[in-house]
Amino acid sequence: MATPDTKKILAALEANWQAEMDGFHTYTALAKREANSHRRNALRGLAMAEKHHADLVEHLAKDKNQLIKALARERLNTTEEGLSKPMVSAISGAISTAVGAFIPIIPFFFMTGIPAVIVAAVVSLIAHFAVGAAKSLITIRSWWASGFEMTWIGVVTYIIGIGLGKLGGG
Numbered sequence: 547m548a549t550p551d552t553k554k555i556l557a558a559l560e561a562n563w564q565a566e567m568d569g570f571h572t573y574t575a576l577a578k579r580e581a582n583s584h585r586r587n588a589l590r591g592l593a594m595a596e597k598h599h600a601d602l603v604e605h606l607a608k609d610k611n612q613l614i615k616a617l618a619r620e621r622l623n624t625t626e627e628g629l630s631k632p633m634v635s636a637i638s639g640a641i642s643t644a645v646g647a648f649i650p651i652i653p654f655f656f657m658t659g660i661p662a663v664i665v666a667a668v669v670s671l672i673a674h675f676a677v678g679a680a681k682s683l684i685t686i687r688s689w690w691a692s693g694f695e696m697t698w699i700g701v702v703t704y705i706i707g708i709g710l711g712k713l714g715g716g
């Protein structure tokens with residue numbers, strides 16, 4: 547459980563907790579100095595909200611394994627609420643697959659032969675990198691590492707496909 551990614555999550559959690567507590571103390575101090583009762587009550591409300599968030603973070607942090615799982619479920623939208631829309635999931639999966647499959651054939655609309663194959667490969671690798679980099683928005687990995695990982699997966703898939711094609715007589 548002491549992976550670098552877990553350490554990053556826990557460090558971010560600690561920083562978030564500290565920011566919530568700082569907000570609580572700031573709003574409390576401002577409320578004590580505020581003469582206007584409406585603003586004072588608003589500041590107290592903000593202070594209590596910050597304290598509630600800090601208490602929630604502290605409660606979640608007690609079981610680090612559960613915290614990591616909860617953060618992953620929320621980030622990847624695999625909560626019951628997120629999974630309760632199967633049509634949306636099916637349609638978005640179908641569309642993204644169709645777009646992903648269409649990207650490498652675009653060069654063949656404009657050229658033929660080996661140049662088209664080379665351009666298609668380059669376009670495909672760029673698309674793989676872009677998808678991997680975008681994936682970093684829902685993970686804690688860097689965009690560069692995530693993009694390279696997805697590009698590498700694309701290269702390995704290509705090599706396997708070529709190998710299977712050769713075995714099949716293609």
